[in-house]
Amino acid sequence: MAAIATKDDTSGGALGHGLDGYGIADVKALPYYKPTPADISISNRTPSDKKKIFFKNVNIFDSTGADIYPGDVLVEDEHIQKVGKFEFSPDADTLVIDGHGKKTLLSGLIDSHTHLSWNNSPTLDGLTSLPIEEHVLHTAQSARTYLDCGYTMCFGAASAQPRLDLVIKQAIKSGMIPGPRTLANCQEITTTGGAIIPSISKFADGEDAMRRAVREFISLGVDNIKLSMTGDYVHETMGSEETYYTLKETRAAVDEAHNRGKRVCAHARSAASVRLCALTGVDVIYHASFTDAETMDMLEELKDRIFVSPAINFPLESCNGAATPFGLTPEMAAKKGLVKEVEVACEVMKEMHRRGIRVLPGGDYGFAWAPHGTYAKDLVHFVNLFGYTPKESLLAATALGGEMMGYPELLGKVQPGYYADVILVDGNPLEEMELFQDTSRLHAIVINGHVHKNVTAA
Numbered sequence: 001m002a003a004i005a006t007k008d009d010t011s012g013g014a015l016g017h018g019l020d021g022y023g024i025a026d027v028k029a030l031p032y033y034k035p036t037p038a039d040i041s042i043s044n045r046t047p048s049d050k051k052k053i054f055f056k057n058v059n060i061f062d063s064t065g066a067d068i069y070p071g072d073v074l075v076e077d078e079h080i081q082k083v084g085k086f087e088f089s090p091d092a093d094t095l096v097i098d099g100h101g102k103k104t105l106l107s108g109l110i111d112s113h114t115h116l117s118w119n120n121s122p123t124l125d126g127l128t129s130l131p132i133e134e135h136v137l138h139t140a141q142s143a144r145t146y147l148d149c150g151y152t153m154c155f156g157a158a159s160a161q162p163r164l165d166l167v168i169k170q171a172i173k174s175g176m177i178p179g180p181r182t183l184a185n186c187q188e189i190t191t192t193g194g195a196i197i198p199s200i201s202k203f204a205d206g207e208d209a210m211r212r213a214v215r216e217f218i219s220l221g222v223d224n225i226k227l228s229m230t231g232d233y234v235h236e237t238m239g240s241e242e243t244y245y246t247l248k249e250t251r252a253a254v255d256e257a258h259n260r261g262k263r264v265c266a267h268a269r270s271a272a273s274v275r276l277c278a279l280t281g282v283d284v285i286y287h288a289s290f291t292d293a294e295t296m297d298m299l300e301e302l303k304d305r306i307f308v309s310p311a312i313n314f315p316l317e318s319c320n321g322a323a324t325p326f327g328l329t330p331e332m333a334a335k336k337g338l339v340k341e342v343e344v345a346c347e348v349m350k351e352m353h354r355r356g357i358r359v360l361p362g363g364d365y366g367f368a369w370a371p372h373g374t375y376a377k378d379l380v381h382f383v384n385l386f387g388y389t390p391k392e393s394l395l396a397a398t399a400l401g402g403e404m405m406g407y408p409e410l411l412g413k414v415q416p417g418y419y420a421d422v423i424l425v426d427g428n429p430l431e432e433m434e435l436f437q438d439t440s441r442l443h444a445i446v447i448n449g450h451v452h453k454n455v456t457a458a
Contacts, residue, residue, distance in 0.1 A: 017272050022275075023294070024294075027279060027301050040411070042173055043173060052095070054096045056072050057072070058071065058103055059428065060104070071083065071084045071085055072086065080414060080415065098456065108152025108180070110152075110153035110412070112284070112404055113364060114146075115366045121367065140179075141372075147178050150423040150425075153421070156185035156223065165186070166184045184224070187226075189228065190204070193244065194229075196232050196235050201228065204249075207251075210256065225264045225265070229267055229277075230273045241337075250277070250280045264283050265286060268282075268287060275292075277306075279298075285309070286309050287311060288352075289341050289345035296352070300357060303357045306358070311362070312363075313370055315345070316342055316381070319338050350387045353388060379433050419449075420449040423446075
């Protein structure tokens, strides 16, 4: 594996883009920012839902850091009421789900880099090739697929068309369609000449244009703002180490979003782009593949206020032959620089993990060779590629998910007072992380106290 990128390994390192003279002191001087809590409510309970759900004889992974332990869990309406060993007598308004001492109950999972509207296209431009009516249906199907796979939290990372995330979130919230709790995004904001996929991009050049673009998307009702700051080696000509934003543009976009209580996420693969994110207070950094040593120090300084989502599966699958049927062979991936990026990114994520920077699984699913429904591969990648233990990987997918969604006291744990967003799986996930990739082993899926799936009685 390659070492963490240094200034000389990147396209100009810290030079250019308005970064000269800035360092960790500027990161320490960033003003404290707390976003306005986003709406995560769901009204999906139906007359067929019992008032109470009693999970009996289950093994509990509660996401507090404790080892798995045997016990029971009582849900009442939308919330978890009791966890552990307690006396309870089910009544006629109680659904009893028996784990027989063999099944594990845990929080629903998060995808920290969600593209609900990506349509499993084999080409980048194909992401917007569907007529809007068909695209809405496909996006709704993606939302259901997430829930079918045990994902109850999705952090929106860009929409193929401006309002797709928004209308799907509203449909989930109202109970019209099934899906996870979702934070919605709009199109990516990028600069002229900086769009990896022009058809999914909103163009803005300079500080004033950045502010206008952010204001326009906030007026539509988004929860998150997405900046596309670098290229991507999957592209023919725009490499991952190229950076298309200046410090002034980044700061203008972030300040405008923060002024309105919103969070900013950024496609930032190059060292310079990660440095821009650190210096301006970007809340969620996607990829961060070529983070250099000095910028790593900055991220460590910010570890209690930022999240990193490497989204490693897409470039990894691009290198291992999964993309060959779609015209991208492993040899081509190596020539483009994707193999190098995966190697460097794995070392970067190991170092972030060592330093306690919050890194979460998920991302960039919805392409032909990384299709919807294969999300749980990330849980295994964290163990095999980044050096996480299985417990640490699951904590990143659950407890850290609650933090990223903005509700650490309501989401991501199996604890009294938390939303009843839980999954019951066949076996011990700490011994078999791959089980999440087999939806037949998800025996029960509950969100907001509503039973989306229950095959335990079959």
